[in-house]
Amino acid sequence: MEKLGIQPILIIAQIVNFVILLLLLKKFLFKPILKVLDERKKKAEETEELNNEAGKKFLEATESEKNTISEAKKQADKIITQSKIQAQKEKEELLKKGQKELEIVRKKLESEIEADKKEMFKEIKRQSAEMAVLIAEKVMQESFDENKQKSLLNQAIKDLEKVSLH
């Protein structure tokens, strides 16, 4: 080995130096760096976990929101349907009421028309009777001669025989 120019003591010394350097590096460089890297890794993991958590919560919230909205929509639809039914019911009741009132008015009018008709017929009858009697009187005044008058007088005297004031 000495013939090759290689000195064993130097090699050993370099090996020792290397080991010492390694040890020193390990203690003063590698360890802190590894520690830092570890810490970073941990933090990254924590952050990822937090993100996942947040994402989960967000999804849950969104889902919950969706459910709330869906529920609210269902309620609103229910209310609208009930309102429509109620409105229809009220409309029908109003219609019925209106028809009843119309019927009452119609009956009242019919009754009044009937009464007016009766009154009119009564008046026509009265006027006709009056006219008939007036005409009869006129005809009698103009056409009854003395013989007829005598005959009427005799009839009246006969009727007098039936009269009694008690």
Place this chain on the structure above:
Amino acid sequence: MKTEVVSTIKLDDKQRENVESELKRILGKDLNISYTEDKKILGGLIIKHEDKIINLSLKTKLKEMEKYLED
């Protein structure tokens, strides 16, 4: 007591006799009968005695007919 007999024409004696006889029967004996003519009664007789009226006129009969026709 005054009694008035209304007719369209003058009563003859027979008719007067009959009327007076009947009036005595109906109203009593002491009657003071007067006779008047009124063509408005149309025919027959109307007898007025105090507040009583015996209406046997044609005009009255026509009024009764009028009432009957109205009903």
